[in-house]
Amino acid sequence: MRTIWITVRTSLVLMLLCTLLYHLTVTGIAQAVLPYEADGSILYNEDNEPIGSALVGQTFTEPQYFHSRVSSIEYDAAGSGSPNYAPSNEELITRTKEAAEAWKQANPGSPLNQLPIDLVTNSGSGLDPHISPEGALVQIPRISERTGIAAAELEKLVAEHTAGRELGIFGEPRVNVLMLNLELQQLLNK
Template sequence: MKIYLISALRLSLVMLVVVALYLIFVFAGSKILPTQGNAEIINYKGQKFYANIGQDFKSIKYFHGRPSAVDYNAAGSAGSNKGPSNEEYLQTVQKRIDTLKMQNPEMNTAKVPVELVTASGSGLDPDISEQGALYQAKRIAKERNISLEKIENLINNQTEKPLLGLFGPSKINVLKLNIALDQTK
């Protein structure tokens, strides 16, 4: 019995050191990031927005992000927990597809980017793919009376490329894209 107790204490001490080193490494690593591990806050038109949290843009003059299972409430981050075989979920996704095609009639035959009709696991994803933004480009150009080429250049300029071209897909922060869109003459 005494041998097991000593072994358990040794293992506990080793794990305490390992976990402490891991926490120190993560904390120190976050401090070298541009935001130093804090939320990225954007002040725009007298309001404070968090770029790390998805926003709800309802107007057809703006790019729309991913749907949210929690109505963009950061206090209640969660997914819907409904799988692809759930009938209610399939109806919700179909409704989103129909709405998206109605808002973007010139894209009726184009493949709908999946992130525009499915919520993320957190329900707060602030990013969409380049294809998701390009799918909406013609509607934005028409609604704002801006050339499609200018909108496509804006999308290209706002696209964040993956680190070293390897880690993850390209993405666009919808809040930053819409602010840049508002600033476009």
């Protein structure tokens, strides 16, 4: 009985210390020092309207944009998730075949054997903001044809938006699709 009483009292104390005090201190410091990161790296346009998060992917279906990876939740960041297909699941094979087929239709200028696997697979989160640099380069013929922007200029754009490994070691080179398309949009507006 005494143990229960001690547990309840200690729990209340620890709840104050480890949860409220801890969270509020971290939140206070984060909001004061790094408000942009602390709020989720939200991007705004010239009219100060939020247009996305620099860290969260978006769906791109229009052919003049660079496309993101497959997402079963269509980049709905209210949640997150993937279909969790096992390697042996028929539906995974069917979906990938269809994606490859659709790719051939939409990108006659880029052969299938140049299509990197990240573009036809579902990311873990369904919100992956990145594609591989190869995945961006291989889309250039389509975009160039659509927009009339020279392929060389698009390649330069992709190169500018290719982030290297962290500290030169960790992770993989990648291209943030939203940032790339925002820049592309500026070119189109000109």
